[in-house]
Amino acid sequence: MREDSKPNRWVTAALLTPTSLWFLFMLIFPLIVILVFSFGERAAVGGYAGGFTLEQYANLPSRLKAFQNTMIIAPAGTLISLLVAYPLAYFLALRVNRRYKLMLLVLVIVPFWTSLLVRTYAWIFILGGRGIPTLLEFIGIEGVRLINTPGAVLVGIVYGYLPLMVFPIFVSLEKLDKTLLEASSDLGGSPLKTFMQITLPLSMPGIATGCMLVFILLMGEFLIPAFLGGGKVYFIGNALVDLFLQSRNWPFGAAVAVTLVAIMLITVSLYMRMTMRSNTGRDESLM
Amino acid sequence: MRIYAIAVFLFLYVPIGIIVLFSFNAGRHASELRGLSIQWYGKALSNPFVGDAFVTSLIVAFSVAFLSSLMGTAAAMALQRLKGTPRILFDGLIYISVMIPGIVIGIATLVALVTVFDFLNPLLASIWPEGTKPPKLHMGYASVIAAHTLFTMSLVIILVRARIAGMDRALIEASMDLYATPWQTFYQVTLPQIYPAILAGFLLSFTFSFDDFIISFFVAGANTTLPIYIFASIRRGITPEVNAIGTMVLAASLALLMTAQFLLRKRSQH
Numbered sequence: 001m002r003e004d005s006k007p008n009r010w011v012t013a014a015l016l017t018p019t020s021l022w023f024l025f026m027l028i029f030p031l032i033v034i035l036v037f038s039f040g041e042r043a044a045v046g047g048y049a050g051g052f053t054l055e056q057y058a059n060l061p062s063r064l065k066a067f068q069n070t071m072i073i074a075p076a077g078t079l080i081s082l083l084v085a086y087p088l089a090y091f092l093a094l095r096v097n098r099r100y101k102l103m104l105l106v107l108v109i110v111p112f113w114t115s116l117l118v119r120t121y122a123w124i125f126i127l128g129g130r131g132i133p134t135l136l137e138f139i140g141i142e143g144v145r146l147i148n149t150p151g152a153v154l155v156g157i158v159y160g161y162l163p164l165m166v167f168p169i170f171v172s173l174e175k176l177d178k179t180l181l182e183a184s185s186d187l188g189g190s191p192l193k194t195f196m197q198i199t200l201p202l203s204m205p206g207i208a209t210g211c212m213l214v215f216i217l218l219m220g221e222f223l224i225p226a227f228l229g230g231g232k233v234y235f236i237g238n239a240l241v242d243l244f245l246q247s248r249n250w251p252f253g254a255a256v257a258v259t260l261v262a263i264m265l266i267t268v269s270l271y272m273r274m275t276m277r278s279n280t281g282r283d284e285s286l287m
Numbered sequence: 288m289r290i291y292a293i294a295v296f297l298f299l300y301v302p303i304g305i306i307v308l309f310s311f312n313a314g315r316h317a318s319e320l321r322g323l324s325i326q327w328y329g330k331a332l333s334n335p336f337v338g339d340a341f342v343t344s345l346i347v348a349f350s351v352a353f354l355s356s357l358m359g360t361a362a363a364m365a366l367q368r369l370k371g372t373p374r375i376l377f378d379g380l381i382y383i384s385v386m387i388p389g390i391v392i393g394i395a396t397l398v399a400l401v402t403v404f405d406f407l408n409p410l411l412a413s414i415w416p417e418g419t420k421p422p423k424l425h426m427g428y429a430s431v432i433a434a435h436t437l438f439t440m441s442l443v444i445i446l447v448r449a450r451i452a453g454m455d456r457a458l459i460e461a462s463m464d465l466y467a468t469p470w471q472t473f474y475q476v477t478l479p480q481i482y483p484a485i486l487a488g489f490l491l492s493f494t495f496s497f498d499d500f501i502i503s504f505f506v507a508g509a510n511t512t513l514p515i516y517i518f519a520s521i522r523r524g525i526t527p528e529v530n531a532i533g534t535m536v537l538a539a540s541l542a543l544l545m546t547a548q549f550l551l552r553k554r555s556q557h
Contacts, residue, residue, distance in 0.1 A: 008368070011469070015365035016377070018358040019440060023380045026437045027387075030395030033402055048402070084295065091292045104292075106548055111299055113491070114540040115498040117514050118533035121521055122302035125309070128525075162299065220388020222501055227521070237390045237501075244394055244505065257394050261387075 037254035046248030056255035063256060066239040069225075071263075073150060073233070074218035077157035078211050084158055085165035085210065090199070092166075093173035094181075105170060112163035120156050120227045127152050127228065148230035156224040161217060165210040172206025173199070208275040212268060219264050236260050303537060310530035327531040337532060340516040344497055347428065347512060351435040352493035356485050358436075359443025364473075366444070367451055381441045389438075393505030396434045400426060400506070426508030434502050439492035443485070450484035451477075483550045490547040494540045 038056055043049035060067075092104055111119060125131055127146040136144050146152055176199065184194040222237035229238075236256060243253030310328070314321030331337050366377060384392075404424040415421035454477070462472040500514040507515060513536060520529050 008469075012365045012368050015361040016369075019362040019377075019444070022358070022433075022437055022440060023384070026396065026433055027380065027384055027392075030392075030399035033399040034391075034395045037398055048398075087288065087291055088295045091288050095288060107296065108299065110541065110544055111303065113494055113498075113544050114303075115514065115533070115536050117498070117500050117517055118306065118536055119302065121517070121525075121529070121533060122306045124521070124525065125305060126302060159298070159302065162295075216386055217388065220390045222390055237388075240390055240394060241504070244397065250398060253394065254398065257391055261391060264388075 034254045034257055037251050038258045040251040040254075042249050042251050046250070048250045056252045057259070059252055060255065060259060063236075063239045066234055066236045066256075067259075069150075069233060070219060070221075070235045070237075073153060073157070073235070074215060074221070077154055077161070077218055078215045080154060081158050081161055081165045081214050082207065082211060085162055086169060086203075086207070089166045089169035089173055089203075089206070093170050093176075094178075105167075108166050109163045112161075116160055116223060120160060120223050123152070123156050123159065124227050127155070147228060148232045150229075150233050152228040153225050153233050156228040157218060157221070160224060161214045164213050164217070168209035168213070169203055169206040172203045172209075176202050204275070208271075212271060215271075216264060216268065219260065306530050306537070307534050309527060310534040312527045312530070315527075327527040328535075331528050331531040331535070334528070336511070336516060337513075340511045340513045343428075343510050344513040347431050347435065347503075347510075348493045348496040350428075350432045351439055351496040352489045354432070354436050355439035355443045355492045356489040359440045359488060360447050360481070360485050362440070363444045363447035363451060364477075366448065381444055384437050384441045385445070389499065389501045390505075392434055392437065393502040396430065396502075397426070397505045400430055426506055427510055430506040430508065431503050431510065431512070434506050435492075435496045435499060438502075439488075439495055442491060442495070443488035446484045446488045446491075447481055450481045454480050487547045487550045490543045490550070494543050494547075497543075498536070498540060 037048050039052050039054070041049045041051045041053055041055070088108070092101060092108070096104060124147065127133075129147075132146055133144045136142070180198050180202075181194055184198055185191070189197070220237050221235050222241060225233055225235045225238055226241075229235075240253055240256055240260075243249050243256060309320065311323045311325060312320055312327065313324035362377075366374065369377065404426075408421075408423055411424070412421040458476050458480075459472060462476045463469075467475070498514060499512075500518055503512045503515055504518070511519075513532070517529060517532055517536070520526070520532075
């Protein structure tokens, strides 16, 4: 294409205009407003009253429990999802007949694109009073309470986000050069050794991507703790809904939201730096 | 290993199966199965609130899918010609809008729009001719559609760009060499090659918007989408009617996903 000709440049600009306007008005502007609000004061009737104060940030410890829950359960949920997802991704990528591979992968991913609301609701049903606890009573175990516990929230998390973890790991295992595995076993490497020294390191990029995707979504999670934590196990997302829609304390809510985004950015950039370093290290050692 | 895989598949699908099964419950209580019947589907379909919420969701999801596939495709076409800082800037914005949690987008959009409306409404009222009622800007269809489109537009850009990257450039060059205008080249050469990705993007955008709860919860104003209605019903108590609505929602997104999958598969057969 005649890339530098003048009319082409105008076409490029015109094609990008709607997208640019969207980014400007629906992403950049709202994020700036939220940042400004977080330094403001609460109006008597709720909402925002202007001013510049650090009061809202000083008040953050009053929502400490929500931050603690999120910072403990989100990483734990990510780790459990990884442990559940890895063997499945491994099985699908390396042990399944080519003919069924794609179909099975699609079966894993499809639930992710259906309503998280309805899928999480299913677990209220299963874990609630008339679900598993009733079944347990039949075999003589009584008084088991499953719903509204951290465990219930973790089950919901693994259920909701498992597909998102399986997919990137599957892709990295699928790309893996199978002759390396054969070479390792030909040279007398035990299956465990082959896994630890070849399969696992080479699937690291997939693990890193999957963990990052799941972790980011979990940091902003609202539905799962709202349904399965029942007001006892709540996340930052639940605190945000309360602050914006119930108590209408916008400046404080804005401060909580800004802190959430800040924590996410810091964790993700640290994590990316860590995984990138270990990736390049491995590439060198392979050569 | 095989047993483990079967167990995980059961874990993924049994809860969905339970919802579907209990939606055919003949009894009045959600958790006791007493024979099968389709009465709750009749109840759900004749409930005017469900009907209204369904129509609202459809309007929103269709507008979102239409806008995002149009703008996303346009942007994806333009981005391949963009280099240097603008390119990095756009890539960054695309990734931020995909990665940022829905709840943050919901809150930020709510706060920003309410602030803008509070500023604009008195202004509109003051310049409006005496005696007529000035328009009042408020949250509604436009705000939900705009907020959903931020995410889905970026999704379409990513999908279409991947397709463009895998396209045969020689065809475009041949078309240009044969004196086709850029528009002819786009319409006759590029578009037929990228349209499966655009359609898949359309369907995924539709599904995302149709299923989204948290963004709509903040910015839908007085409009109730289907997920908002389901959320409110669940808060009031679990009934077989909710199961029936949930089953229909799942079935709708499944049908769309199958179509998207079929189209993406077609793409790879080129």
